[in-house]
Each structure stands twice: as C-alpha cells, then as structure tokens.
Amino acid sequence: QVQLVESGGGLVQAGGSLTLSCAASGRTFSSYAMAWFRQAPGKEREFVAAISSSGGSRNYADSVKGRFTISRDNAKNAVYLQMNILKPEDTAVYYCAASRYSGSYITGPNGYDWWGQGTQVTVSS
Numbered sequence: 474q475v476q477l478v479e480s481g482g483g484l485v486q487a488g489g490s491l492t493l494s495c496a497a498s499g500r501t502f503s504s505y506a507m508a509w510f511r512q513a514p515g516k517e518r519e520f521v522a523a524i525s526s527s528g529g530s531r532n533y534a535d536s537v538k539g540r541f542t543i544s545r546d547n548a549k550n551a552v553y554l555q556m557n558i559l560k561p562e563d564t565a566v567y568y569c570a571a572s573r574y575s576g577s578y579i580t581g582p583n584g585y586d587w588w589g590q591g592t593q594v595t596v597s598s
Contacts, residue, residue: 477587494553495553506575
C-alpha cells in the first residue's frame with residue numbers, strides 16, 4: 474500500500490511558476506513509476522507527466538512539454554512537478570499517482586494504482 478500526499482498548489486498569475494510536491498509512504502517507493510495528472514471542472518482527468526522508478530526516463534503531455542519538469546528523490550520518497558510559464562488553461566486539480574510498473578510510458582489513469590487527494594492550481598489571466 475502506498476499513500477500519497479500532494480502540496481504546493483495555489484493561485485498564481487499567468488506566466489508565473491509553482492512547484493508541486495508529493496510525499497509518499499512505503500519502503501518500495503523507488504520501484505514505482507510516478508506521475509502527475511490533472512482534472513479541470515467538467516473535464517476528464519488527463520496525463521501531465523511521468524517519471525520512471527529510477528528517474529532516468531521522463532514523459533510529458535504535449536501541452537506542458539518545455540514548461541513543466543517532473544523529478545523525484547528516492548531518498549526522500551518524493552516526486553515534484555516544477556511548473557513554469559503557467560497559463561490559465563493549466564488551472565485544475567493536480568493529482569500525484571504511483572504505478573506498480575517501473576517505466577514512464579504509462580499515460581492512462583488506469584495504469585496507476587495509488588492516488589493522492591489532489592491539490593488545486595489556479596492560474597489567473
């Protein structure tokens with residue numbers, strides 16, 4: 474069992490930056506691929522970024538490529554999402570997720586086994 478807790482959300486102006494953090498419980502964190510998803514009101518949950526268990530491979534949605542960076546610290550059982558050049562369309566609840574698989578290629582929510590409660594990110598224009 475893995476428990477995930479996100480933090481770092483908030484209100485930011487367009488063009489600004491935020492860093493989200495996700496703290497994970499469990500002794501096998503370093504064996505799981507991790508990802509960030511987001512869900513805006515009235516929309517389906519969508520993939521944002523994923524990182525392999527070792528951190529050596531990353532995968533991004535086209536909409537955030539070049540602006541967002543996913544990273545992890547296996548010693549701290551944590552994963553991060555650095556978000557730059559934020560746009561109003563980035564407004565959503567952001568969720569951290571863990572997969573029992575190790576690769577960064579899984580982009581569908583069904584491929585992830587554990588989820589955090591979410592943190593709100595609001596970007597004003």
